[in-house]
Amino acid sequence: MSTVATHRGVAIAARVAETIDGVFATIDGWRDLVERRLAEGLALTADAIDPVVESFAMPALAADTLITGSGFVAAPGVLTDAEWHLAWWLRGAGGPTRLATIDDPSDEQFRDYTALEWWRVPVRSGVRHLTGPYVDYVCTDDYTVTITTPVRVGEAIVGIVGADALVDRLERELLPVLRAGSRDTALVNASGRVVTATDAGREPGSILRLDGLSEALAATREVRSSQEAPADPSRAEEPATGGVVTLPGGAAVVTCGDTSLSLVIQ
């Protein structure tokens, strides 16, 4: 009985990964573009990189896609003309606008972004990461996820590129996929936060608290980074879907490729 559920869970996990793959592929394309231009000799300066970022961010935000924010954030000290640098564009009512940032560390409003999840996790693991969902109170007041992936010159990470996406748009595409299973299924992020769930009692945004869940999610994260990170900087094309962990209470946790999301099937 549990074998059947697990089997279905793996298939559903693969379909969740596929659904998000469109956004991932877009971000990978941006990363490839920035890496290629840098390899061709583009200067490691904000002045040189910003137009390249703008060239992919503007069309992505103008088109009717899931994406509501897009940009590049530099590793501190890597750019010769800016110690700290963010080049991020946001969808706005009057067209895309550039996010105004404080890049001067002596300014009281400055904050070190290297401690934050959307920077810290992908830079440490070497692979893309999905942060959120969270309420984006600075820009849209909407419920958002942010996906970020490292940009390299040779072996060294020089920054990240990424995108913001609306959760309700994502949910519209993901919930039918989850419903294909016969059991109560929740899609959670690496912190155990529910992105969407078939059970009406499991609200998006709540933290799923089950015995052993946070340990199981932490374990899937370690597997991801040891499998895919330093060994192959060109990144595995095929996400390793299907690590299944059974919790003490009987629920199965299935990783969804390298989305950093997991299914919890009860």
Add this chain to the structure above:
Amino acid sequence: MPHATGRVDAARAVVFAPLDGAGRAELVEQRLTDAIVSGVLRDGERLPSESELSRSLGVALVTAREALEGMRDKGLVRTRRGRDGGSFVTFDRDSAGRMLEARLGEHSRIELRDLALHVGAIAGTAAEVAAGRSSDDDLESLRTIAEHADLTTAGGARRAVSRFQLEVAAISQSPRLVREEIRLQAEAGPLLWLCLREQEYRERSAHAREQVIAAIRDVRPETAREATITHITSAFEWLVHERLELDAAGRDEASRTPEDGSA
């Protein structure tokens, strides 16, 4: 992006969030005046241009211009022409203090009570929900805000209160609570947190943050709510006390005026 991204300062974002309803110049003027007087916008700081203001506040260009003119007349901003030109904040502690007292004088005790209830309902519920929905990263960003709070000035203490409450609202995962928190902070924050002019209240606010963080960490929603509302109530009680003093001072003044023939 986000909460917890650190890409933009939240206390500032509140100041330039869209205005409700008809975009009247007085509303713009009040919002910016409050921000200057309470120290969210600093002396010498350059304000966004008229067109930037009209866009971010969602008002007509002429309205933004009118508001800036009004503030110029009050001596709150100074305009410089030329390449490095623009409108700059000019802050004078004494006149700022008088302005806030005048603002306090406009509100009755009943209005102040109502305001504190409303602010407490939103912030208290946000804290309660956040206690069930906080991840380790969320807790960490609350701790960062608490550690970086500048308690040496009223403005610094105000910014810390503003950022912390906004972050708690964001952790509740409710876009509506976040929007309402932003709206209330812009409308009433500077008035409600007048008590932060006193060191004792700055320390109380730091203590309240520690209590809320501990309650969220231990997943104790009721305690998180209670600590939040107790903090807001103490700010309100300070205001009422101050309001009564102002009243008393006003009556003394009146009774000393010979032209005033009332009994």
